Amino acid sequence: MRALPEDHWLLGVRPQPVTAEEYEALPEDICRMIEVVGGQVIFSEAPTPRHRRAGRRLAQLIEKHARRAMERGHGCLEVDTDIDLRLQDVPLLNRRPDVVLYRCIDHDNRERLRAEHVALVVEIVSPGSEVADSMDKLSEYGKASIAHYWIVRLDGQGISIIERYRLDTATRCYKHTGTLMRDEDGGPPEVDSPIPVTIDWSELEY
Numbered sequence: 001m002r003a004l005p006e007d008h009w010l011l012g013v014r015p016q017p018v019t020a021e022e023y024e025a026l027p028e029d030i031c032r033m034i035e036v037v038g039g040q041v042i043f044s045e046a047p048t049p050r051h052r053r054a055g056r057r058l059a060q061l062i063e064k065h066a067r068r069a070m071e072r073g074h075g076c077l078e079v080d081t082d083i084d085l086r087l088q089d090v091p092l093l094n095r096r097p098d099v100v101l102y103r104c105i106d107h108d109n110r111e112r113l114r115a116e117h118v119a120l121v122v123e124i125v126s127p128g129s130e131v132a133d134s135m136d137k138l139s140e141y142g143k144a145s146i147a148h149y150w151i152v153r154l155d156g157q158g159i160s161i162i163e164r165y166r167l168d169t170a171t172r173c174y175k176h177t178g179t180l181m182r183d184e185d186g187g188p189p190e191v192d193s194p195i196p197v198t199i200d201w202s203e204l205e206y
Helices: 020-024 048-072 130-143
Strands: 034-037 040-043 077-081 085-088 092-093 100-101 120-126 148-154 159-168 175-180
Touching: 040 175, 048 077, 048 100, 048 148, 048 159, 085 130, 092 130, 120 130, 130 148, 130 175
Parallel strands: 120 148
Antiparallel strands: 034 040, 034 092, 077 100, 085 092, 100 120, 148 159, 159 175
């Protein structure tokens, strides 16, 4: 990942918010270092290897079930990790969720991933990200009308808890619809929305 020059405007106090045009002119390796909230740059610490691995495992699990959903006529779906998600242009609100399930877009023509494409967004809680994941992003994704939001927690073995939220379209606020825990008795839990997914905990280990 490229370091920013000492005189780069991102490192200084900026009198005006970052615009969408300025953000889109940045190199991808710089975009991976930041999120933009209300036009203000927020530097993101690099995720730990376990965090990245958990994101990949969960993305692979969701992708497997997305393919099955497409075979049943659900429409074209894609799953990505650490991808730009534009929630608002003015003032700029741009997040990089850990995992996103979304309706297929035209990547070849640089179509931007926006909230209206997204079926599910997932954030994995890291030390220091509890407030952002459980409060700030909960509000932002809800206001952007993303239908489903999962907050994922880790332990020494891998993903251990998945908190599920579903949007109340009237209020654009999330309602908690259940918490899945690895140590609960019974077989792998099944989720029916936004697509059917069987949570096989063994696939979510480090």
